Structures are given as C-alpha cells and as structure tokens.
Amino acid sequence: MVSPEALLLARWQFAFTVSFHIVFPAISIGLASFLAVLEGLWLKTANRVYKDLFLFWSKIFAVGFGMGVVSGVVLSYEFGTNWSGFSAMAGAITGPLLAFEVMTAFFLEAGFLGIMLFGWNKVGPRAHFFATCMVATGTLISTFWILSSNSWMQTPQGYAIVDGRIVPVDWLRVIFNPSFPYRLVHMTLAAFVVAAMIVSACGAWHLLHGRRDDAVRKTFSMALWMMAAIVPLQLLAGDAHGLNTREHQPAKIAAIEGLWDTEHGGTSLNLVGWPDMKQETTHFAVKVPHLGSLLLTHTWDGEIQGLKSFPAEDRPNSTIVFWSFRIMVGMGLLMLLLAFLGVLLRRGKRLYEARWFQWFALLMGPSGLVALLAGWVTTEAGRQPWVVYGVLRTQDAASPVTVDQVGTSLMIFILVYTVVFGTGIYYMLKLMAKGPDLHEQAEIETGDTGPGRGRFDHRPLSRPTDAIDE
Amino acid sequence: MTIDLPVIWAVVIAFGVFLYVTLDGFDLGIGLVFPLFNGPGDREVMLNTVAPVWDGNETWMVLGGACLYAAFPIAYSVLLPATYLPIIAMLCGLIFRGVAFEIRAKARRTQHLWDLAFVLGSGVAAFAQGVVLGTLLDGIPITRTGQYAGGPFDWFSPFKLFTGLGLMVTYATLGCGWLMIKTDGDLHRRMRRLMGPLALLLGLTVAIVSLWTVLGQPAVAARWFNASNLLYFLPVPVLVFACLLGIFVTLRRGSHHLPFLLTLAILFLGYTGFIISIFPNIVPPSLDIWAASSPHSSQLFTLVGALIIIPIILTYSSVAYWVFRGKVKAGDEGYH
Numbered sequence: 001m002v003s004p005e006a007l008l009l010a011r012w013q014f015a016f017t018v019s020f021h022i023v024f025p026a027i028s029i030g031l032a033s034f035l036a037v038l039e040g041l042w043l044k045t046a047n048r049v050y051k052d053l054f055l056f057w058s059k060i061f062a063v064g065f066g067m068g069v070v071s072g073v074v075l076s077y078e079f080g081t082n083w084s085g086f087s088a089m090a091g092a093i094t095g096p097l098l099a100f101e102v103m104t105a106f107f108l109e110a111g112f113l114g115i116m117l118f119g120w121n122k123v124g125p126r127a128h129f130f131a132t133c134m135v136a137t138g139t140l141i142s143t144f145w146i147l148s149s150n151s152w153m154q155t156p157q158g159y160a161i162v163d164g165r166i167v168p169v170d171w172l173r174v175i176f177n178p179s180f181p182y183r184l185v186h187m188t189l190a191a192f193v194v195a196a197m198i199v200s201a202c203g204a205w206h207l208l209h210g211r212r213d214d215a216v217r218k219t220f221s222m223a224l225w226m227m228a229a230i231v232p233l234q235l236l237a238g239d240a241h242g243l244n245t246r247e248h249q250p251a252k253i254a255a256i257e258g259l260w261d262t263e264h265g266g267t268s269l270n271l272v273g274w275p276d277m278k279q280e281t282t283h284f285a286v287k288v289p290h291l292g293s294l295l296l297t298h299t300w301d302g303e304i305q306g307l308k309s310f311p312a313e314d315r316p317n318s319t320i321v322f323w324s325f326r327i328m329v330g331m332g333l334l335m336l337l338l339a340f341l342g343v344l345l346r347r348g349k350r351l352y353e354a355r356w357f358q359w360f361a362l363l364m365g366p367s368g369l370v371a372l373l374a375g376w377v378t379t380e381a382g383r384q385p386w387v388v389y390g391v392l393r394t395q396d397a398a399s400p401v402t403v404d405q406v407g408t409s410l411m412i413f414i415l416v417y418t419v420v421f422g423t424g425i426y427y428m429l430k431l432m433a434k435g436p437d438l439h440e441q442a443e444i445e446t447g448d449t450g451p452g453r454g455r456f457d458h459r460p461l462s463r464p465t466d467a468i469d470e
Numbered sequence: 471m472t473i474d475l476p477v478i479w480a481v482v483i484a485f486g487v488f489l490y491v492t493l494d495g496f497d498l499g500i501g502l503v504f505p506l507f508n509g510p511g512d513r514e515v516m517l518n519t520v521a522p523v524w525d526g527n528e529t530w531m532v533l534g535g536a537c538l539y540a541a542f543p544i545a546y547s548v549l550l551p552a553t554y555l556p557i558i559a560m561l562c563g564l565i566f567r568g569v570a571f572e573i574r575a576k577a578r579r580t581q582h583l584w585d586l587a588f589v590l591g592s593g594v595a596a597f598a599q600g601v602v603l604g605t606l607l608d609g610i611p612i613t614r615t616g617q618y619a620g621g622p623f624d625w626f627s628p629f630k631l632f633t634g635l636g637l638m639v640t641y642a643t644l645g646c647g648w649l650m651i652k653t654d655g656d657l658h659r660r661m662r663r664l665m666g667p668l669a670l671l672l673g674l675t676v677a678i679v680s681l682w683t684v685l686g687q688p689a690v691a692a693r694w695f696n697a698s699n700l701l702y703f704l705p706v707p708v709l710v711f712a713c714l715l716g717i718f719v720t721l722r723r724g725s726h727h728l729p730f731l732l733t734l735a736i737l738f739l740g741y742t743g744f745i746i747s748i749f750p751n752i753v754p755p756s757l758d759i760w761a762a763s764s765p766h767s768s769q770l771f772t773l774v775g776a777l778i779i780i781p782i783i784l785t786y787s788s789v790a791y792w793v794f795r796g797k798v799k800a801g802d803e804g805y806h
Binding site: 074096107400412413420421 | 522
C-alpha cells in the first residue's frame with residue numbers, strides 16, 4: 001500500500017509531466033496539418049511564399065515535435081514506475097490502445113519526419129508532400145488512440161472484471177466508448193486552435209514591427225481564417241461534450257458548477273464564486289436563475305444533481321474544476337471575439353492596419369494553450385477520486401514506491417524539464433521572432449546568386465543568422 | 471492445436487527490443503565516441519548521419535515498452551518499480567540527447583554545453599539500460615500477488631553496474647562501426663583506428679558478463695552446462711569469438727561495412743545468450759511469460775494489429791534509410 005504522501009507526490013509528478021507534455025503534441029498536431037496545407041498550396045500555385053512559410057514553420061514544428069517525443073516517453077514509463085496498480089489492473093485495456101498508437105502513429109510520424117525535414121533534395125516534390133501528409137496523418141491518428149484510451153478511463157465499457165483485473169470483452173465498445181467522439185472532436189479542434197493562435201500571434205508581432213511582406217500577411221490571414229472557421233465549431237463541440245458529461249459523470253458537472261443541492265424546477269448557474277469542499281457551499285456565488293438548466297440540459301427547468309447527492313469520498317475537488325472550467329470558457333469567448341473582429345476588419349480591409357487588433361492577437365497567442373491546459377485540469381481533476389471512473393480509485397492505482405523515490409524523481413523532472421524544455425521554448429519563440437526568410441531576400445543576404453551558390457542554395461534553413469544565443 | 475499467444479508475443483517483443491538496441495544503439499554510441507572527435511565539421515557529420523532517422527530508431531523502444539505493457543502488464547508493473555531510478559535517469563538522458571539533436575546546430579556560444587548534454591545524455595541512457603539488463607539477468611523478487619518485493623536500490627550492485635558499463639561499450643562499438651560506414655576521408659580513418667580497441671574491449675566485456683552470470687547464478691549455470699544443452703549452446707561463445715576475429719581481419723582489409731555487421735552479430739549472439747539464460751521467464755527468477763500475460767482478448771487484439779502493421783513499419787523505415795543512404799560529408803545539405 002502506498003503512503004498518502006507518496007500518492008500525493010506521484011499525482012503531482014503526473015500532473016506536472018503530463019501538463020508539460022500536452023503542450024507540445026497540441027502544437028505539433030495543429031502545425032503538422034498547417035504544414036501539409038502550406039506545401040499543398042505551394043505545389044498547386046507554385047507561389048514561392050508558401051514554401052518559405054513551410055520552411056519557416058517546419059523549424060518550429062521540429063523543435064516542438066522533438067520535445068513532444070521525449071516528454072511523451074516519460075509518460076508511458078510513468079504508468080509502470082508510479083502507477084503500477086493501474087498498469088496491473090487496467091493494462092489489459094490501456095496497454096493495447098497505447099501499443100496501437102505507437103504502431104499506427106508514432107512510427108508514421110517518426111519515419112516520415114526525416115524525409116519531411118531533411119529530404120528536400122533526396123526525394124521529388126510529390127514524395128516530399130506525401131511524407132508531410134503522413135506526418136500530419138500520424139499526429140491525428142495519435143490523437144485518436146490517446147483520446148480513446150483517456151475517454152475509456154472516463155466512461156469505461158466493454159469490459160469485465162475477472163479475479164480483480166479488468167478484462168476486455170468487446171474492443172469496439174472499448175474504443176468507441178460514450179464520451180470518445182466528443183472528446184476526440186473537442187481535443188482535435190483544441191490543437192488546431194492552439195496552433196492557429198500561435199501562428200496569428202507570430203504574424204501580429206511582425207506586423208507590429210513593421211514587416212508588411214506577403215509571408216507575414218499570409219501567416220496572419222491564414223491563421224485568422226482558421227480561427228473564424230473553428231472557434232464557433234469548438235464552442236458547439238464543447239457544449240455537446242458538456243451534455244455528454246452530465247449524462248455519464250454527473251459529479252463532475254456538479255463540481256464544475258459548484259452546485260451543492262439539487263435545485264428542482266430549474267437550476268441556476270454560478271457565474272463566479274468560491275466552492276468550499278469542507279463547508280459544502282459556494283461562497284460569494286453570483287447566480288443567474290435557470291441558466292444552468294439552459295446550458296446543461298438545453299431546457300428551461302432541467303434538473304442537475306448537486307454534489308451533496310454523492311458520498312463525500314466520491315466528490316471531485318470543486319474549487320479546482322470550478323475555476324479551471326471558467327478559465328477555459330473565458331479564453332474560448334475571447335477567441336470568438338478575436339475571430340469575429342478579424343472577419344469584420346477584413347471586410348473593411350483594415351486587417352493589416354489596425355494596430356490595436358494586432359496587439360490583441362499577439363496577447364492572445366498563448367490563450368489556446370491556457371484553455372487547453374485548463375480544459376485538461378477540468379476533465380482530469382473532475383474525474384477524481386477515480387482513475388478509471390467508478391472502477392479503480394487513484395489511491396489503488398499507485399505503485400508501492402517510497403516517498404523518497406517519487407520525491408527525488410519529481411525534483412529531477414522539474415529541474416530537467418525547466419532547463420531542457422525551457423531552452424526549447426525559448427528557442428521556438430526566438431525562431432518566431434526572427435520570422436520567415438524570404439527566398440529573394442535570402443539570395444541577396446548570402447550572395448547565392450553568384451558562384452558558390454551550391455553551398456547555401458540547398459540549405460535554406462541553415463543560415464548563420466539562425467543562432468539562438470547571439 | 472491451440473496457438474500459444476504469450477510465446478508469440480515474447481518473440482515479437484524480443485524482436486522489437488533487439489531492433490531498438492541495434493538502431494538506437496548506434497545513435498547512442500555516436501554520443502559515446504563524440505568526445506574523441508572535435509575537428510572542424512567532424513561533429514556535424516557525425517550527427518547528420520543519424521539526424522533523419524534517430525526519431526524512428528527511438529520509437530522501437532516505445533514500441534517495446536508499449537507491447538510489454540499491452541501483452542505482459544504484470545511484468546511491466548514489476549520491472550519498472552524495480553528499476554525506478556535507472557529508468558528515470560534513462561528518460562532524462564534521452565531528453566537531453568533528443569533536444570541536443572535539435573538545438574546543438576543552432577547554438578554558437580553555448581554549443582559546447584549542448585555537446586556535453588548530448589554526450590552525457592547518451593552515456594547516462596546507455597548505462598541505465600545496461601543496469602536494467604543486469605537487473606533482469608540477476609532476477610527480481612516478487613510477492614505472491616505479483617508485486618515488486620525488493621527495495622529502491624536493489625539495482626545498485628557491482629554486477630549490474632558492470633552490465634551498465636558493458637552496454638556502453640557495446641553501443642560505442644556499434645556507433646563507431648556505423649560511422650565507419652557513413653563517413654569517409656580523415657574522419658573515416660580515425661574511426662577505423664578506434665574500432666580495434668573498442669572491439670577488443672567489447673570481447674572482454676562479453677566474456678566477463680558471461681562468466682559472472684554463470685558463476686553468480688547456479689540456475690543459469692545449470693541451464694548452460696547441462697550435458698544435453700551444452701552441445702546446442704556451445705556455438706554461441708564460439709561464434710562470438712569468430713566474429714571478434716572477423717572484425718580485426720576486415721579492419722585490416724579496409725572493409726567499410728563488415729566491422730559494423732560483425733559487431734551486430736556479436737550483439738545478436740549476446741542477446742541470444744541472454745534469452746537462453748532467462749526463457750521462459752520474463753522477470754526471472756519466478757515470473758514466466760504465461761503468468762505475466764494480459765488476458766487472451768488483449769493479446770489477440772494487439773497481435774492482429776502488430777502482425778499487419780509491423781511489416782508496414784519495417785517497409786517504410788527501410789525506405790527512409792534508403793533515401794538517406796551513402797556517405798555523409800561536411801557541408802552536405804541538412805535541415806539545421
């Protein structure tokens with residue numbers, strides 16, 4: 001049996017490593033598809049600016065991807081080191097799903113990544129485009145399996161319990177469990193939002209610094225079109241996901257709303273407040289009557305179960321998820337505003353002129369990531385005290401490891417992550433601040449037009465100006 | 471006739487782990503011989519020989535881990551707590567190495583720090599993997615309910631630390647052999663000079679680990695020296711010796727490819743020896759592949775996928791190697 005302190009540290013370790021990890025795949029998923037679109041446009045229109053943008057964003061993608069790979073390896077091993085109770089009990093389901101992810105997604109990404117990054121002069125344009133598409137497809141397949149596994153832990157079905165271990169009975173029911181479609185759509189859109197916000201912020205930064213060339217305008221414009229298309233969709237997906245959660249995880253919904261007593265004849269919504277787990281009440285609540293019913297049941301007087309109708313030991317921490325949820329939704333609404341203003345300014349042809357709007361877009365750069373992390377905290381903390389909802393408690397999932405071991409490894413991870421990923425993130429920002437090289441401009445810079453062009457012509461990405469520490 | 475799924479899975483995982491040790495072995499080995507080469511352009515060339523493929527190489531480890539988790543979750547939940555700190559060290563080593571790949575080329579003032587990160591990352595990862603190997607060979611105590619029963623520092627013993635060093639020597643030899651294939655000119659000549667001493671060290675390491683295992687573990691000794699088995703197993707040490715001789719002969723004859731392939735053969739023989747010593751246990755001395763298995767439905771589901779997908783992976787991974795075939799020269803087009 002694991003001690004409470006070791007359990008707490010193991011949970012902190014997982015929260016820390018998974019939060020760090022999820023940032024990178026989210027960026028990779030979004031950027032990989034963006035890269036495929038850019039290369040496709042380049043092949044179709046032969047407009048050089050698309051290739052310049054491809055080369056620029058592929059550098060940022062490569063750094064993010066590399067960090068996603070190594071931080072992800074840590075997670076898969078943590079199931080064994082810190083959560084061997086979980087591996088032993090639920091490994092029969094989550095193991096095969098993870099194995100399928102590795103086989104169908106990781107290899108696809110890793111195998112074609114080399115050609116995508118290094119293969120410009122080794123394979124033809126079509127083969128190169130194929131490699132890029134395979135990398136993008138790989139990231140999406142990866143999302144499919146990970147979300148399937150995570151959703152199964154939230155809404156398990158298709159299994160039996162034999163001798164205290166979970167045994168899969170029907171794989172189709174396991175994979176396509178009740179919350180899976182909602183989560184998959186919500187997460188995939190979130191990854192696109194994350195990337196689009198970063199890309200638009202990068203464009204805004206260069207516009208604000210007076211760069212007005214085609215590459216920068218295209219960057220800004222494409223990202224904003226993307227936002228206009230997917231942010232409304234994301235709100236719809238989030239709404240549908242909420243209805244689904246109310247059906248399958250009512251305690252999570254009650255915790256998100258800070259709702260303690262079931263209100264008959266219409267549930268009000270706490271806009272803000274401070275849920276108190278000990279006193280079983282929400283302090284400073286600002287309530288809007290019937291709004292809870294409207295949002296969560298789409299009816300005027302739909303009923304939502306209060307937290308008090310669940311045993312105290314089965315309640316998720318409402319203080320945390322109440323606020324993480326509001327941060328996510330708040331970011332979503334700001335993004336909607338950004339996308340809407342973008343469309344308006346475009347109609348007035350002021351998109352590249354309105355500096356206040358560019359500042360807004362720049363400041364909103366990290367909002368996708370903030371919303372994504374807040375969303376994950378909501379869904380994961382809202383599942384507590386269960387690892388597999390209603391089946392396996394978190395405390396029974398931990399490994400028989402000592403406080404010292406978990407504590408030491410947590411400190412090592414914090415140190416290593418800060419140094420390594422801190423540098424990586426700094427580097428990504430530095431690359432973005434530098435902006436895309438323009439082909440024409442590059443030729444002048446390096447004297448590629450004269451003799452000796454062989455040295456640089458093939459190395460569009462390797463210019464002395466690329467150094468990160470000068 | 472029933473199909474014995476755990477046996478098939480043991481073969482699949484053994485295959486995956488061997489591919490990992492081969493492929494990431496020479497990646498990590500490059501990091502181990504890295505400090506010895508610092509001429510102009512040397513290190514760029516060394517990194518460029520694997521830059522396009524290291525990601526795929528490392529994925530085999532993730533596959534091995536994921537398949538072990540899927541097919542033998544009990545083994546996974548015993549092995550990882552037993553080797554907790556080495557695994558953490560390995561992961562940190564791989565983080566440093568992986569990020570150094572990306573960032574080294576871009577750094578000017580801090581390049582030597584990323585070189586150090588690459589060298590130490592590779593070294594720590596290789597050493598930690600060797601310690602895990604030694605721990606497996608030495609045996610891991612488990613409770614009757616199938617949980618790890620040892621302490622947090624059981625991996626800290628002379629034998630396991632030696633297997634850690636041993637794997638570093640193996641990887642360094644593989645890395646050197648790989649670089650002999652992928653480089654030419656002066657760098658190639660210096661690799662060739664390094665290959666001899668490394669191969670000698672490798673032979674010595676294999677001999678010491680083998681003797682130490684046999685002397686330290688009566689169960690393993692009994693298996694090897696049983697009169698009827700000895701005849702079948704005797705070729706293993708004999709062939710190792712022959713391969714070692716082969717490395718020196720081919721080095722002298724100026725072959726670019728054979729020293730690497732012969733090192734690979736030694737690795738394969740050593741790996742075979744390891745499997746002979748522990749099979750059918752997956753976590754010696756008491757957990758065998760049948761007891762560690764996940765439910766039939768899990769193994770079958772994953773196996774159907776594996777048998778279809780792994781050949782496809784092998785195909786496109788080979789294509790990637792084919793695309794980047796040939797010698798790497800300083801100043802070749804790269805992505806960095």
